[in-house]
Amino acid sequence: MVHNQQAAALDNLFTEQRSFPPPPGFAEQANVTAEAYQRADDDRDAFWAEQANRLDWQTPFSQVLDWSDAPHAKWFADGKLNASVNCVDRHVDAGHGDQVAIHWEGEPGDSRTITYAELKDEVSKAANAFTELGLKAGDRVAIYLPMIPEAIVSMLACARLGLTHSVVFGGFSSEALRSRIADAEAKLVITADGQFRRGKAMPLKRAVDEAVAGDDSPVENVLVVRRTGIDADFGDKDIWWHELVQRQSAEHTPEFFDAEHPLFILYTSGTTGKPKGILHTTGGYLTQVAYTHDAVFDHKAGQDVYWCTADIGWVTGHSYIVYGPLANRATQVVYEGTPNSPHEGRHWEIVDKYKVSIYYTAPTTIRTFMKWGKDIPARYQLDSLRVLGSVGEPINPEAWMWYRENIGRGRCPIVDTWWQTETGGIMISPLPGVTDTKPGSAMRPLPGISAAIVGDDGQPVGNGGGGYLVLDKPWPAMLRTIWGDDERFRDTYWSRFAEQGYYFAGDGAKYDDDGAIWLLGRVDDVMNVSGHRISTTEVESALVSHPSVAEAAVVGATDETTGQGIVAFVILRGEAAAAAKEGDDDAAAAHITELRNHVAKEIGPIAKPRQIMVVAELPKTRSGKIMRRLLRDVAEQRPVGDVTTLADSTVMDQISSGLTSGG
Numbered sequence: 180m181v182h183n184q185q186a187a188a189l190d191n192l193f194t195e196q197r198s199f200p201p202p203p204g205f206a207e208q209a210n211v212t213a214e215a216y217q218r219a220d221d222d223r224d225a226f227w228a229e230q231a232n233r234l235d236w237q238t239p240f241s242q243v244l245d246w247s248d249a250p251h252a253k254w255f256a257d258g259k260l261n262a263s264v265n266c267v268d269r270h271v272d273a274g275h276g277d278q279v280a281i282h283w284e285g286e287p288g289d290s291r292t293i294t295y296a297e298l299k300d301e302v303s304k305a306a307n308a309f310t311e312l313g314l315k316a317g318d319r320v321a322i323y324l325p326m327i328p329e330a331i332v333s334m335l336a337c338a339r340l341g342l343t344h345s346v347v348f349g350g351f352s353s354e355a356l357r358s359r360i361a362d363a364e365a366k367l368v369i370t371a372d373g374q375f376r377r378g379k380a381m382p383l384k385r386a387v388d389e390a391v392a393g394d395d396s397p398v399e400n401v402l403v404v405r406r407t408g409i410d411a412d413f414g415d416k417d418i419w420w421h422e423l424v425q426r427q428s429a430e431h432t433p434e435f436f437d438a439e440h441p442l443f444i445l446y447t448s449g450t451t452g453k454p455k456g457i458l459h460t461t462g463g464y465l466t467q468v469a470y471t472h473d474a475v476f477d478h479k480a481g482q483d484v485y486w487c488t489a490d491i492g493w494v495t496g497h498s499y500i501v502y503g504p505l506a507n508r509a510t511q512v513v514y515e516g517t518p519n520s521p522h523e524g525r526h527w528e529i530v531d532k533y534k535v536s537i538y539y540t541a542p543t544t545i546r547t548f549m550k551w552g553k554d555i556p557a558r559y560q561l562d563s564l565r566v567l568g569s570v571g572e573p574i575n576p577e578a579w580m581w582y583r584e585n586i587g588r589g590r591c592p593i594v595d596t597w598w599q600t601e602t603g604g605i606m607i608s609p610l611p612g613v614t615d616t617k618p619g620s621a622m623r624p625l626p627g628i629s630a631a632i633v634g635d636d637g638q639p640v641g642n643g644g645g646g647y648l649v650l651d652k653p654w655p656a657m658l659r660t661i662w663g664d665d666e667r668f669r670d671t672y673w674s675r676f677a678e679q680g681y682y683f684a685g686d687g688a689k690y691d692d693d694g695a696i697w698l699l700g701r702v703d704d705v706m707n708v709s710g711h712r713i714s715t716t717e718v719e720s721a722l723v724s725h726p727s728v729a730e731a732a733v734v735g736a737t738d739e740t741t742g743q744g745i746v747a748f749v750i751l752r753g754e755a756a757a758a759a760k761e762g763d764d765d766a767a768a769a770h771i772t773e774l775r776n777h778v779a780k781e782i783g784p785i786a787k788p789r790q791i792m793v794v795a796e797l798p799k800t801r802s803g804k805i806m807r808r809l810l811r812d813v814a815e816q817r818p819v820g821d822v823t824t825l826a827d828s829t830v831m832d833q834i835s836s837g838l839t840s841g842g
């Protein structure tokens with residue numbers, strides 16, 4: 180019984196008791212108030228119809244949800260709209276053409292300001308260019324670009340023409356790009372000559388050359404933006420963006436598409452090696468991202484300055500840089516570079532420069548800021564900030580509190596937003612004007628969204644219980660299928676609780692005694708030690724609550740006696756880090772003993788790591804996710820597996836060669 184075991188283990192794991200009400204005055208001006216929960220529950224269809232009517236429909240819809248072909252949903256199916264018109268034209272038509280859409284900040288310090296009127300011209304020109312290349316509604320386009328305005332323009336121009344974009348993160352290899360191009364049969368690739376990374380111009384077009392080489396490539400053209408001036412070889416397929424796009428007319432009359440017309444494919448990793456092409460469609464997706472961007476961030480068009488630090492290569496960038504904010508007429512910051520280029524205060528400098536009021540980032544970034552020290556943000560005003568967001572992984576209470584105190588200065592609500600590439604938009608999150616937040620909890624499903632925590636048998640657990648997170652009712656931005664593999668779509672998400680018809684999210688979660696939801700990480704990362712279920716996240720959280728730990732990653736390693744044993748990898752800071760660097764073995768061993776005891780004290784003796792290894796870096800993907808699979812290989816003394824998706828592929832060598840372990 181999953182929930183009994185898990186509940187037993189979790190009883191003493193969560194000792195977090197703090198709770199923070201919305202700041203005074205926030206509730207009064209909030210976009211969404213508490214009544215929305217009840218209203219949405221009373222009539223879900225009416226609630227979502229109301230949200231859909233935030234958008235401009237060329238043909239209004241008559242039916243909200245068609246679930247007759249479950250698990251394939253149709254939302255607003257007989258309505259027609261154009262996503263790019265909703266994100267751009269309608270704001271210009273309403274007289275907001277001079278409002279800034281994008282404050283773009285390049286890594287080397289160059290910048291561009293783009294108004295909605297200018298964005299409309301750029302998107303129209305790009306749409307005319309894509310048409311000149313012979314592309315037709317339904318064709319697929321791969322976008323492999325750094326965080327430059329042309330990336331956003333390209334996505335919107337695709338949407339305008341009914342082309343389905345597949346954005347591939349600019350940090351992925353040529354092989355990854357090739358397999359994604361092949362799977363989607365993309366006819367066009369949009370790329371740049373190069374990209375700036377930590378002050379250096381790195382080639383990008385070269386990877387495309389490799390990815391489209393050979394006679395069997397479906398790619399007919401490669402459109403190249405000049406960003407760095409780095410050398411790029413040009414062949415028959417290649418065209419410069421500035422030569423093709425800039426000479427186009429800025430007039431473009433849009434067509435309108437069915438609500439269920441495919442908008443984009445985004446590849447995400449699953450449990451097997453082959454990435455899954457998650458398919459999203461137009462009307463439901465745009466409805467949910469616009470609604471959630473408004474409700475969760477309390478966004479006020481024409482007043483707020485919004486900044487989401489994600490890359491458009493990930494779903495966060497699709498939903499909360501491109502489609503949600505632009506549908507809501509946001510003025511937003513888009514930043515090309517890394518947080519420490521050219522110095523560790525770059526984000527805070529940008530916040531002050533543009534008076535950013537809503538800031539949305541990932542826990543891994545927050546923990547990096549913690550490592551750099553609170554003195555850095557302390558040098559900046561940060562007084563424009565009013566809402567802080569977190570996304571991508573469970574946020575440990577220490578990072579949450581650090582974020583609240585050092586960035587929000589105790590004044591800004593934090594919205595910890597749970598969702599996935601597959602859900603398309605935010606699902607579980609506090610509402611900043613309504614919810615009393617708890618450090619580390621995503622709290623409860625948004626109005627209109629339904630989720631449950633169930634045991635192995637699919638039965639809901641009660642307050643205090645833990646199990647699997649499921650989504651028990653369809654939602655507008657849900658994935659429609661896996662591109663080219665509907666069977667995998669059914670298997671991955673709908674077979675685990677087929678009887679109940681629930682979507683299986685793959686995350687463990689628990690309710691606390693008040694019914695708030697705490698995400699516990701992927702269920703494949705939940706360990707089972709002597710019959711006790713312990714989340715890797717829990718142990719990591721305990722470790723990083725110790726003053727000498729900067730970051731921690733925990734894996735369950737196969738253990739003859741206990742089933743799994745807990746193995747922790749830690750990056751030390753302060754004195755402990757210095758001792759480890761100097762090779763002071765006695766001091767290092769003492770620190771490790773102390774850390775094991777600390778975890779035992781924080782969580783309970785069952786959670787005491789079997790082994791703690793001190794490392795200089797953790798293996799992370801380019802989106803910042805720790806690759807526990809590789810750490811498990813080290814912990815289980817196996818040869819290390821495929822490292823190609825690591826941001827820095829040398830990290831595993833460093834770890835394997837420089838281990839200090841004990842316990």
Ligand code: WT7
Binds near residue numbers: 699
């Ligand atoms: C997985 C989805 C959501 C956009 C970025 C990641 C984890 C995401 C949270 C959160 C705890 C979270 C889950 C989820 N996750 N947000 N607020 N608290 N866990 O999208 O790459 O599709 O990953 O990220 O494990 O299943 P993704």
